[in-house]
Amino acid sequence: MPIDFDDPANSDTYSGREADPSWVAAMTSIVDPVGANVVDLGCGGGTYARAWRTLGAHVTAVDSSAPILESARRSSPTAIAFECAPAEHTGLTDGRADIVFARALVHHLPDVFGLATEMFRLLRSGGIAIVQDRTSQDAIRRGSPTNPRGYLFDAFPWLTEIESRRRPDVDEVKAAFTRAGFNDVVTQPLWETRRRYGNREQYLTEIAGRTGRSILHELSDGELAELIEYVRDRLAPGELIERDRWTLWTAAAP
Numbered sequence: 357m358p359i360d361f362d363d364p365a366n367s368d369t370y371s372g373r374e375a376d377p378s379w380v381a382a383m384t385s386i387v388d389p390v391g392a393n394v395v396d397l398g399c400g401g402g403t404y405a406r407a408w409r410t411l412g413a414h415v416t417a418v419d420s421s422a423p424i425l426e427s428a429r430r431s432s433p434t435a436i437a438f439e440c441a442p443a444e445h446t447g448l449t450d451g452r453a454d455i456v457f458a459r460a461l462v463h464h465l466p467d468v469f470g471l472a473t474e475m476f477r478l479l480r481s482g483g484i485a486i487v488q489d490r491t492s493q494d495a496i497r498r499g500s501p502t503n504p505r506g507y508l509f510d511a512f513p514w515l516t517e518i519e520s521r522r523r524p525d526v527d528e529v530k531a532a533f534t535r536a537g538f539n540d541v542v543t544q545p546l547w548e549t550r551r552r553y554g555n556r557e558q559y560l561t562e563i564a565g566r567t568g569r570s571i572l573h574e575l576s577d578g579e580l581a582e583l584i585e586y587v588r589d590r591l592a593p594g595e596l597i598e599r600d601r602w603t604l605w606t607a608a609a610p
């Protein structure tokens with residue numbers, strides 16, 4: 357069953373994580389966040405809203421889930437403004453943003469054009485939209501010590517179908533942004549260190565809680581227990597650094 361973002365039981369699923377320097381380096385190579393007005397759509401636990409704030413931006417973070425947003429608010433500085441609204445209809449004023457950002461949101465949306473249209477509306481002329489998501493090529497890779505998520509598909513190959521279906525296609529997103537009126541729609545790969553774990557058991561505790569990985573909600577409790585043993589057998593007990601491959605789409609408002 358897909359994750360229910362509105363279930364209070366999932367309120368902390370995207371909380372408790374901070375952005376890695378690999379992500380910061382990628383963003384600052386694209387935009388200058390100092391003093392910029394940033395809108396973070398589908399902000400989850402606020403990981404990236406806080407990162408933009410630390411980089412010197414004025415941040416408004418939007419999420420459609422009240423419990424998830426409340427969790428983000430609790431763990432973030434008061435300087436960040438939080439709004440509970442759908443990313444496609446935020447209700448924020450036109451042209452207010454220098455940067456509109458959406459990470460790991462597109463693969464949860466039925467229609468990327470609605471998001472592109474709202475990003476276009478929110479940006480001032482010359483502003484930049486940044487979408488970070490994983491295509492199926494990014495998401496479905498063999499398991500390895502730096503890609504333990506891949507063991508999910510090795511252990512349960514039927515999940516590949518579910519994952520492929522929900523993942524955006526590079527050209528589909530590009531076309532939606534062009535159709536919404538953006539110029540210079542380009543893509544680039546991003547390798548982001550997701551998290552550093554002191555040891556294997558810390559990682560497995562997150563998996564057991566289905567934390568921050570919505571695909572795990574597709575598994576029954578029994579399958580999840582099987583997965584944990586499968587992964588435990590394949591990882592060394594010590595430190596683990598999880599690195600994910602993403603696609604970044606950037607687009608400029610004319």
Ligand SMILES: C[S@@+](CC[C@H](N)C(=O)[O-])C[C@H]1O[C@@H](n2cnc3c(N)ncnc32)[C@H](O)[C@@H]1O
Binds near residue numbers: 460461
């Ligand atoms: C996978 S999480 C990503 C969270 C955060 N951006 C990150 O990268 O850590 C997706 C988030 O999008 C939110 N979401 C899903 N559909 C949404 C929509 N239509 N509008 C706004 N938020 C949405 C969910 O509540 C969830 O918090």
